[in-house]
Amino acid sequence: MTPNVSGKAYDLFGFGIAAVDDLIEVPRFPHAGTKVEILGRRRQGGGLCATALVAAARLGVKCMYGGFLGCNELSDFTRTVLRNEGIDFLEEVPYPDAEPFHSVILVDHATGERTILYSREKVVAPWARDIRADLIKNSRALFVDHFAPDGTVQACKIARRFGIPVVADIENANEAGVREVIALADHLIVPIRLAIELTGANDIESVVFALSQQRACTAVTDGARGCWYIEGGKDVRVKHQPAFTVEVVDTTGCGDVFHGAYAAALLSGSAIPAAIRFAGAAAAIKATQPGGQQGIPDRATVEMFLRDQ
Ligand SMILES: Nc1ncnc2c1ncn2[C@@H]1O[C@H](COP(=O)(O)OP(=O)(O)O)[C@@H](O)[C@H]1O
Numbered sequence: 001m002t003p004n005v006s007g008k009a010y011d012l013f014g015f016g017i018a019a020v021d022d023l024i025e026v027p028r029f030p031h032a033g034t035k036v037e038i039l040g041r042r043r044q045g046g047g048l049c050a051t052a053l054v055a056a057a058r059l060g061v062k063c064m065y066g067g068f069l070g071c072n073e074l075s076d077f078t079r080t081v082l083r084n085e086g087i088d089f090l091e092e093v094p095y096p097d098a099e100p101f102h103s104v105i106l107v108d109h110a111t112g113e114r115t116i117l118y119s120r121e122k123v124v125a126p127w128a129r130d131i132r133a134d135l136i137k138n139s140r141a142l143f144v145d146h147f148a149p150d151g152t153v154q155a156c157k158i159a160r161r162f163g164i165p166v167v168a169d170i171e172n173a174n175e176a177g178v179r180e181v182i183a184l185a186d187h188l189i190v191p192i193r194l195a196i197e198l199t200g201a202n203d204i205e206s207v208v209f210a211l212s213q214q215r216a217c218t219a220v221t222d223g224a225r226g227c228w229y230i231e232g233g234k235d236v237r238v239k240h241q242p243a244f245t246v247e248v249v250d251t252t253g254c255g256d257v258f259h260g261a262y263a264a265a266l267l268s269g270s271a272i273p274a275a276i277r278f279a280g281a282a283a284a285i286k287a288t289q290p291g292g293q294q295g296i297p298d299r300a301t302v303e304m305f306l307r308d309q
């Protein structure tokens with residue numbers, strides 16, 4: 001990581017989803033109306049934004065989480081996850097009832113398949129007026145996802161006004177305002193499913209091209225097939241970064257880690273192709289361990305992995 005010579009408090013300000021995942025291991029997926037013994041339960045941190053920040057933090061980036069947490073057990077769990085990674089969060093609690101997203105994930109031992117039940121009943125979606133311009137201005141980059149587009153659009157506008165690059169992960173474009181977030185992103189990285197839904201194109205090159213606009217980078221990820229991307233303003237050729245071959249244990253959070261590692265590489269001055277390659281390596285290493293955050297590597301591990309390729 002290049003030292004932060006900007007005088008800013010943070011390298012990366014993250015605004016978006018934090019989640020608490022309760023993994024429940026069962027011998028087989030239950031049939032309706034039957035009893036099944038639980039073999040194990042674990043609580044883990046998750047969520048697009050929080051996981052991207054954990055990845056960036058392990059790679060040496062000073063991060064701030066700008067979402068709202070409240071006064072309750074789930075919020076405290078999320079604070080502990082962030083604190084353990086050296087990530088700052090808002091000290092004030094304007095919405096005491098606010099909770100992170102909460103998922104119960106049934107892990108079927110027979111097949112390894114995961115079934116996710118989630119709730120967002122108590123998640124507080126910040127409004128434009130809630131956005132802390134002072135903190136965004138004091139950061140070198142902004143990370144956003146599709147959560148709370150009203151507040152997110154405002155955050156992106158502030159960042160752009162101050163020349164702060166916006167890195168965006170969008171998995172769902174149903175809510176009004178998400179398309180404006182997409183338009184404001186300087187570095188848009190989305191999974192293929194959403195890219196197809198947004199563009200209606202069907203071959204990968206047309207999909208990336210249709211999404212690209214004049215932004216610094218538009219990338220579409222497709223799991224074990226890797227990532228296709230365009231560098232805006234440089235050339236209009238779609239490039240492909242294949243995924244790295246690893247012994248895959250669990251791909252939960254690969255996309256989130258990819259985003260956090262991409263941001264970390266950008267912040268240390270990497271050119272876009274190198275940042276995409278670095279992100280692919282970090283995501284592949286993560287996939288070799290169970291859970292969304294446990295296997296996220298540090299910078300030395302990613303660099304060694306890349307040297308060995
Ligand atoms: N099975 C895998 N093996 C190696 N790398 C992977 C694998 N799955 C995902 N990745 C890496 O993570 C990136 C994002 O994964 P993807 O599944 O497309 O996103 P999401 O998790 O958001 O759905 C991929 O482009 C690839 O670099």
Ligand SMILES: [Mg+2]
Pocket residue numbers: 169171191255256
């Ligand atoms: Mg994703």
